Amino acid sequence: xxxxxxxxxxxxxxxxxxxxxxxxxxxxxxxxxxxxxxxxxxxxxxxxxxxxxxxxxxxxxxxxxxxxxxxxxxxxxxxx
Amino acid sequence: xxxxxxxxxxxxxxxxxxxxxxxxxxxxxxxxxxxxxxxxxxxxxxxxxxxxxxxxxxxxxxxxxxxxxxxxxxxxxxxxxxxxxxxxxxxxxxxxxxxxxxxxxxxxxxxxxxxxxxxxxxxxxxxxxxxxxxxxxxxxxxxxxxxxxxxxxxxxxxxxxxxxxxxxxxx
Numbered sequence: 001x002x003x004x005x006x007x008x009x010x011x012x013x014x015x016x017x018x019x020x021x022x023x024x025x026x027x028x029x030x031x032x033x034x035x036x037x038x039x040x041x042x043x044x045x046x047x048x049x050x051x052x053x054x055x056x057x058x059x060x061x062x063x064x065x066x067x068x069x070x071x072x073x074x075x076x077x078x079x080x
Numbered sequence: 081x082x083x084x085x086x087x088x089x090x091x092x093x094x095x096x097x098x099x100x101x102x103x104x105x106x107x108x109x110x111x112x113x114x115x116x117x118x119x120x121x122x123x124x125x126x127x128x129x130x131x132x133x134x135x136x137x138x139x140x141x142x143x144x145x146x147x148x149x150x151x152x153x154x155x156x157x158x159x160x161x162x163x164x165x166x167x168x169x170x171x172x173x174x175x176x177x178x179x180x181x182x183x184x185x186x187x188x189x190x191x192x193x194x195x196x197x198x199x200x201x202x203x204x205x206x207x208x209x210x211x212x213x214x215x216x217x218x219x220x221x222x223x224x225x226x227x228x229x230x231x232x233x234x235x236x237x238x239x240x241x242x243x244x245x246x247x248x249x250x251x
Contacts (some may be wrong), residue, residue, distance in 0.1 A: 006151070009236065010223075074154075077216070
């Protein structure tokens with residue numbers, strides 16, 4: 001088992017992939033390290049949210065993803 | 081044999097059934113406003129009125145296609161929560177919130193919202209409220225394809241300032 005990181009919207013292009021599997025557990029520093037420099041820079045922006053196991057984190061720096069969790073990187077929405 | 085064929089065909093086009101009081105859907109193809117509103121109207125036979133809004137891919141600006149992506153674990157639950165808030169906030173019999181995902185052409189429907197109420201003001205307000213929230217707070221990412229053939233390119237759509245201003249009206 002691992003943690004799956006899902007890139008959404010424009011972050012998918014920035015990452016060059018839809019998703020990435022990394023070993024658990026995964027915290028904020030670990031996420032920045034594996035996300036690649038372009039995505040990591042955007043992640044530090046307040047406009048990008050992070051969801052873990054289907055919940056948007058109020059404080060993304062408190063990320064603590066366990067085995068089997070999906071971590072979604074959510075850029076600003078463009079509206080329906 | 082011919083009779084059996086007709087019977088099975090008839091059952092395949094069985095009448096659309098909606099969830100009450102909120103029918104919330106993500107659709108990966110064709111959004112039929114007529115069919116949806118007919119079913120919604122039939123379901124809310126005690127309503128004094130139904131207001132609806134159909135958002136479409138705006139033709140022009142060299143736009144050839146629009147692609148909408150979403151994130152399954154958040155997008156539909158978020159829309160369901162929003163529909164619940166509209167039911168709590170306005171005096172409604174029911175709401176319908178349908179949203180397309182995938183690739184669409186100019187002129188195609190993207191979103192259909194409808195509200196049934198005893199009195200018109202609640203129905204109009206609920207549709208306005210639902211659209212303002214969908215436009216600025218729902219988990220969708222949108223990009224447009226502009227230009228022809230090899231000269232064509234995808235452009236991500238940034239959130240618009242006036243969408244956020246529209247949302248602030250309800251706070």
